[in-house]
Amino acid sequence: MIFSLDLLTEALLFGVLLGCFYAAVSIGLSVSFGLLDVPHVAHPAVMVLGSYCTYLLASQGLDPIVAGVVLMPAFFVLGILIYRFYYESFEKRGTDAGVRGLAFFFGVAFIIEIGLILAFGVDQRSVSAAYIGSSWALGEYRIPYRMLVAFGVALVLTFGLTVYLSKTFTGRAIKAVAQDEPALRLMGANPVRIKQWAFGIATGVSALAGAMLIIVNPVEPALDRLYIGRTFCVVVLAGLGSMTGTLAAGLILGIAESIVLMFLGASWAPAVAFGLLLIALGVRPQGLFGR
Amino acid sequence: MALELSVKGIEAGYAAVRALHGVSLDIGQGETVALLGTNGNGKSTLMKCVMGMVRPTKGSVTLAIDGKTHDLTRLSTEEIVNLGVAMVPEGRRLFPKLTVEENLLLGAFRPLARTEISRNLAFCFEAFPVLAERRRQLAGSMSGGQQQMLAIARALMSAPKLLLVDEPSVGLAPILVSHTITKIKELKDQYGLTVLMAEQNFHQAIRIADRGYIIVHGEIVFEGDVKALEQNELVRSYYLGTG
Numbered sequence: 001m002i003f004s005l006d007l008l009t010e011a012l013l014f015g016v017l018l019g020c021f022y023a024a025v026s027i028g029l030s031v032s033f034g035l036l037d038v039p040h041v042a043h044p045a046v047m048v049l050g051s052y053c054t055y056l057l058a059s060q061g062l063d064p065i066v067a068g069v070v071l072m073p074a075f076f077v078l079g080i081l082i083y084r085f086y087y088e089s090f091e092k093r094g095t096d097a098g099v100r101g102l103a104f105f106f107g108v109a110f111i112i113e114i115g116l117i118l119a120f121g122v123d124q125r126s127v128s129a130a131y132i133g134s135s136w137a138l139g140e141y142r143i144p145y146r147m148l149v150a151f152g153v154a155l156v157l158t159f160g161l162t163v164y165l166s167k168t169f170t171g172r173a174i175k176a177v178a179q180d181e182p183a184l185r186l187m188g189a190n191p192v193r194i195k196q197w198a199f200g201i202a203t204g205v206s207a208l209a210g211a212m213l214i215i216v217n218p219v220e221p222a223l224d225r226l227y228i229g230r231t232f233c234v235v236v237l238a239g240l241g242s243m244t245g246t247l248a249a250g251l252i253l254g255i256a257e258s259i260v261l262m263f264l265g266a267s268w269a270p271a272v273a274f275g276l277l278l279i280a281l282g283v284r285p286q287g288l289f290g291r
Numbered sequence: 292m293a294l295e296l297s298v299k300g301i302e303a304g305y306a307a308v309r310a311l312h313g314v315s316l317d318i319g320q321g322e323t324v325a326l327l328g329t330n331g332n333g334k335s336t337l338m339k340c341v342m343g344m345v346r347p348t349k350g351s352v353t354l355a356i357d358g359k360t361h362d363l364t365r366l367s368t369e370e371i372v373n374l375g376v377a378m379v380p381e382g383r384r385l386f387p388k389l390t391v392e393e394n395l396l397l398g399a400f401r402p403l404a405r406t407e408i409s410r411n412l413a414f415c416f417e418a419f420p421v422l423a424e425r426r427r428q429l430a431g432s433m434s435g436g437q438q439q440m441l442a443i444a445r446a447l448m449s450a451p452k453l454l455l456v457d458e459p460s461v462g463l464a465p466i467l468v469s470h471t472i473t474k475i476k477e478l479k480d481q482y483g484l485t486v487l488m489a490e491q492n493f494h495q496a497i498r499i500a501d502r503g504y505i506i507v508h509g510e511i512v513f514e515g516d517v518k519a520l521e522q523n524e525l526v527r528s529y530y531l532g533t534g
Contacts, residue, residue, distance in 0.1 A: 166393075169396075169397075169399075169400055169405065172389070172393055172396055172397050173397060173400060175386075175389060175393070176386040176389055176393075176397055179386045179387065179388055179389070180384055180385075180386060182344065182368075182380075182384065183380065183384035183385070183386065184397075185344070185367075185368040185369055185372075186342065186368065186372060186377070186378055186380060186384070186446075187372065187397050187398060187400040187401075187445075187449070188369050188372035188373055188400045188401035188449065189369060189397075189400050190367070190369050
């Protein structure tokens with residue numbers, strides 16, 4: 001192991017960008033799992049679906065970021081449909097909705113994965129754009145432009161969701177719904193509709209995150225498996241339901257992985273997420289920004 | 292602006308347990324009506340029937356408001372709230388992990404209340420200065436008395452015409468009970484509210500009530516104005532244990 005300040009700076013710099021990337025892929029889950037208590041393990045799979053949809057639109061000549069934005073309304077509707085199905089068949093029936101819901105979302109993840117394999121095969125797919133493959137020279141460091149895309153998407157989503165959740169009536173109801181549903185009814189809001197809407201938003205956000213995913217790296221149908229641990233780690237570390245916490249937790253995971261990658265080697269990197277998750281659960285179960 | 296809540300012969304319960312047996316009750320515009328009785332006699336169930344949270348198996352619950360009559364047994368809780376009925380539920384049911392201010396703003400969720408939100412918020416902060424001081428604090432971290440204030444203020448944020456308060460005294464120190472009850476009276480007068488209050492603290496409740504109903508084992512056993520209630524020693528000693 002060679003240690004130098006240069007390498008550390010590089011690891012930190014790349015860690016920040018990677019961290020933003022992790023925050024952006026996790027923020028949808030921060031709404032669906034963090035705020036709504038829905039055990040949405042299919043979140044990364046939905047995102048990979050977003051990547052493939054971006055790939056299709058990009059192959060028609062659309063810019064991948066624009067494609068991600070265009071896909072958001074369609075994914076919003078998809079989210080509403082998924083939640084509706086989950087609600088009618090599991091949540092409505094009460095008590096062990098959590099466990100059965102987990103099975104349901106694993107099922108959804110597999111269906112998406114297999115659907116993608118049938119449609120696209122198992123080969124990696126990627127998109128091309130002017131900002132993919134080139135980088136920005138900052139002193140002696142080179143910052144890939146595609147990572148700056150991740151940086152931007154993370155900031156926009158974090159800021160947008162934070163404002164939406166704190167400044168709008170529906171946003172505040174989304175924050176309240178998992179805490180006390182009957183009480184929310186007494187405020188004049190229908191908890192099921194609120195959750196459905198919030199799940200739609202979480203899924204819509206995943207379309208943009210999926211576009212970012214394929215901009216940053218080529219994707220393949222089973223890619224979601226790599227992100228289940230990471231996204232849940234970020235959401236739990238953040239403190240369930242905190243958007244700024246998600247950004248902070250993403251940064252922590254990104255920097256930690258980057259340093260481990262640089263100094264201990266790639267084989268240790270996947271262990272970082274679960275290590276952080278265990279530390280978070282042991283030391284501060286309410287998370288960094290948990291209430 | 293006439294308002295009349297009319298409950299006629301309702302029966303309701305949970306699974307095999309019947310909590311209400313043919314209960315009738317009327318509240319007119321501007322009245323404060325106390326629903327008296329000890330724990331487990333059906334006060335909360337009756338309130339939940341009004342709010343559409345429990346469906347009566349028999350009888351009717353109607354609300355006449357501005358010349359229109361609404362059958363509350365056919366409306367959802369949200370629709371009933373939208374008519375201008377608010378309830379301070381038993382146990383307060385605040386959103387503990389949201390701030391005081393967020394709780395209050397959620398109280399103004401119904402479209403009609405949104406237009407008056409800044410005025411109502413200012414009013415709540417004026418009525419309960421402690422809430423203004425603690426507006427950024429999490430609701431769950433406040434004391435019981437403060438939480439009760441917040442629960443009442445949150446209900447007022449919906450700019451209700453009819454306010455239901457379920458056991459405001461539960462879990463509060465005696466001095467706070469008296470303070471809370473007085474506050475309900477003040478707010479009622481300022482807002483021109485109609486109030487139905489379920490309470491087991493007889494003395495406190497009749498301080499502000501115009502009329503009262505005594506409910507025992509799911510049946511109304513006595514109804515009358517405050518004088519009649521106070522003079523009815525038998526009712527007081529037997530059912531309320533305060534004689």
